[in-house]
Amino acid sequence: MLKYDQDDVNVFRCTGPRKRPAIRIITLVLAAWLLAVVGSQGAVYFLEYTRQGTQLAQYTFFNLPISYWLTGHFLPLWFILLCVVFNLWMDRHAGGTPDGALRFRVRGDTDKEK
Amino acid sequence: MGTVTVQLLPLAIVVGLFALFILSGLRTRKRHVSEYKFAGGYTSRVGIGAAIASNWMSAASFLGLAGMFYLKGYFAMAFVVGWTGGYVLLLVLMASQIRRFGKYTAPDFVAFRYESEVARTLAAVIAIAISVIYSVAQFRGIALLVSWLFGIDYTPAVILGASLVVSFVIISGTLGVARNQKLHYFVLIIAFIVPLMLLTRKLGYFWLLPQFGYGTAIVDLQQQFGFAWPQAFSGTSLFAWLALCFTLMFGTAGLPHVLSRFYMVPGIRDARWGLVWGLFFIALIYWSAPAYAVLARLFEASAGIPYDPSNLAAADTIILSAATNGGLPLWMTGLLVAGGMIAAFSTVAGLMLSGAASFSYDIYPRLLRPGASESDKVYAGKSFFLVLALAAMVLALQPTQMMIAEIAALAFALAGNTIFPAFLLGIWWGRANSTGVITGMLLGISITSAPLLLGDSVPLIATLLPATSSAFLGAPLVILTMMAVSLLTAPPSQKIRSFLTRQVHDCEEE
Numbered sequence: 001m002l003k004y005d006q007d008d009v010n011v012f013r014c015t016g017p018r019k020r021p022a023i024r025i026i027t028l029v030l031a032a033w034l035l036a037v038v039g040s041q042g043a044v045y046f047l048e049y050t051r052q053g054t055q056l057a058q059y060t061f062f063n064l065p066i067s068y069w070l071t072g073h074f075l076p077l078w079f080i081l082l083c084v085v086f087n088l089w090m091d092r093h094a095g096g097t098p099d100g101a102l103r104f105r106v107r108g109d110t111d112k113e114k
Numbered sequence: 115m116g117t118v119t120v121q122l123l124p125l126a127i128v129v130g131l132f133a134l135f136i137l138s139g140l141r142t143r144k145r146h147v148s149e150y151k152f153a154g155g156y157t158s159r160v161g162i163g164a165a166i167a168s169n170w171m172s173a174a175s176f177l178g179l180a181g182m183f184y185l186k187g188y189f190a191m192a193f194v195v196g197w198t199g200g201y202v203l204l205l206v207l208m209a210s211q212i213r214r215f216g217k218y219t220a221p222d223f224v225a226f227r228y229e230s231e232v233a234r235t236l237a238a239v240i241a242i243a244i245s246v247i248y249s250v251a252q253f254r255g256i257a258l259l260v261s262w263l264f265g266i267d268y269t270p271a272v273i274l275g276a277s278l279v280v281s282f283v284i285i286s287g288t289l290g291v292a293r294n295q296k297l298h299y300f301v302l303i304i305a306f307i308v309p310l311m312l313l314t315r316k317l318g319y320f321w322l323l324p325q326f327g328y329g330t331a332i333v334d335l336q337q338q339f340g341f342a343w344p345q346a347f348s349g350t351s352l353f354a355w356l357a358l359c360f361t362l363m364f365g366t367a368g369l370p371h372v373l374s375r376f377y378m379v380p381g382i383r384d385a386r387w388g389l390v391w392g393l394f395f396i397a398l399i400y401w402s403a404p405a406y407a408v409l410a411r412l413f414e415a416s417a418g419i420p421y422d423p424s425n426l427a428a429a430d431t432i433i434l435s436a437a438t439n440g441g442l443p444l445w446m447t448g449l450l451v452a453g454g455m456i457a458a459f460s461t462v463a464g465l466m467l468s469g470a471a472s473f474s475y476d477i478y479p480r481l482l483r484p485g486a487s488e489s490d491k492v493y494a495g496k497s498f499f500l501v502l503a504l505a506a507m508v509l510a511l512q513p514t515q516m517m518i519a520e521i522a523a524l525a526f527a528l529a530g531n532t533i534f535p536a537f538l539l540g541i542w543w544g545r546a547n548s549t550g551v552i553t554g555m556l557l558g559i560s561i562t563s564a565p566l567l568l569g570d571s572v573p574l575i576a577t578l579l580p581a582t583s584s585a586f587l588g589a590p591l592v593i594l595t596m597m598a599v600s601l602l603t604a605p606p607s608q609k610i611r612s613f614l615t616r617q618v619h620d621c622e623e624e
Binding site: 019026029030033037038041044045048049060062063064065067068069071072073075076077079080082083084086087090091 | 188191195201205206207210319325326327328329330332333347348352359360383386387393394397401404
């Protein structure tokens with residue numbers, strides 16, 4: 001049973017010097033993703049349904065009402081940014097060497113590959 | 115039926131563009147074309163991105179999103195966020211890892227990871243169901259465009275559209291044409307953006323970036339015509355918005371034909387950067403789609419055409435309405451129609467072939483005819499393709515109160531409730547086992563169908579699990595169930611756990 005636990009992949013109990021930082025960046029990216037989606041809608045709710053917010057909602061950003069810009073424009077842009085940050089980190093840490101791409105070649109079905 | 119009026123010039127443009135794709139495919143066809151028809155043209159990360167975007171663009175994106183915005187205003191932004199945000203999940207949680215499994219279809223992945231043929235069959239049935247539901251949305255879009263092109267009613271247009279799709283796939287297959295996906299995306303984006311720029315320019319708005327220019331139109335609509343879409347969350351709740359948004363995100367990371375994209379890319383790093391480009395190319399369309407809805411309404415208001423939210427078909431073709439009411443030349447409207455047809459045809463062809471492959475590879479030789487030869491499987495795949503096309507056509511003929519984007523969302527809900535949890539736990543939790551995944555997928559199917567079957571009689575189900583948005587609560591529920599059942603039953607084999615640890619995650623033992 002002990003052997004099983006040590007071998008088991010578990011996102012909450014990850015071992016290994018390479019894996020732990022990878023889990024950390026994934027957690028950070030997902031947190032930023034979740035916070036942006038939920039937070040932006042909280043902000044839109046604030047803009048629409050509170051007295052202070054209604055005043056702010058009169059303003060536009062790049063010609064668009066703030067709520068439309070925040071949700072329709074900013075969020076997709078934010079997702080792209082998150083993906084870029086994640087990829088840069090992965091390139092630097094997981095595949096920084098010139099043969100980084102080779103290290104990731106499919107190894108799941110090596111017999112078939114041969 | 116009234117007089118049939120064929121739109122000759124737009125029809126010629128549609129035919130011409132399809133001919134261009136076939137010729138281009140013939141020129142660039144590879145010697146080793148993938149069985150699943152995703153091969154060809156991976157020359158750069160931008161090229162991979164264009165292929166991802168071209169694979170993604172469907173009638174739901176090209177026609178449906180603008181239609182949703184026209185009818186529901188801010189609520190439609192859930193589609194924009196859901197259909198782009200899902201790619202973050204796909205990138206950080208799955209893109210690299212599934213590539214390392216070396217499996218080429220979702221059922222293959224499930225069978226290998228969970229070491230279960232029952233799980234494979236269930237995943238194959240789900241993949242086929244997703245293909246059919248998603249194809250119904252495409253058939254509806256195709257029928258609306260065919261109806262406009264040929265001046266015929268919806269029902270004959272569905273039948274004609276389905277025949278055209280089948281012919282397209284047969285011709286492409288017979289000629290061995292692999293789609294040139296960069297050209298494909300290039301044509302799609304030109305067909306979508308250029309008419310929008312011209313419309314924006316006609317109105318005197320900021321036409322160079324119509325994605326921003328339409329903001330002024332929203333203000334003008336309100337000030338000149340007293341028209342405004344409902345405030346965010348006024349007609350619907352914050353829960354409904356988030357439920358739809360997260361369902362689309364989970365579904366994006368669980369759609370078999372989207373996941374397949376990452377098995378085929380030559381290198382992991384290329385796959386990751388290709389995904390970023392793909393997301394940017396997809397976002398270009400989604401930043402633009404609401405503009406069509408706003409401009410269409412402005413043209414309607416200027417012409418004194420009343421707002422009719424009950425006409426779903428008109429809303430689904432709102433981009434055509436914007437072009438015609440905005441006085442664009444007929445060839446430009448033809449370009450828009452061609453773009454919509456190309457998006458829908460390629461998506462439906464990919465979905466049908468993916469569904470047929472699931473049958474001919476995962477079900478037919480394993481359950482129906484063990485020992486079937488390769489040619490038997492090919493015939494089974496071809497026959498099943500026709501069955502799928504027929505099923506999607508019959509379903510598209512049924513009257514519905516759902517728009518194209520909503521029908522597509524139903525497929526996302528099914529994928530989010532079933533395939534997404536199976537992949538997520540399969541990759542990230544070594545303890546997940548076959549009993550867990552089978553229970554989870556069955557629960558996912560039940561959750562997806564519950565609002566359709568019981569929504570009218572049990573209002574709580576319709577509220578908590580809306581048909582198009584059931585994965586918001588459904589996917590976490592399925593994940594928890596999979597975990598509980600896996601913990602209560604025997605763990606997976608040492609072989610698969612070691613594979614996950616050493617070959618998928620590169621974890622090192624302490």
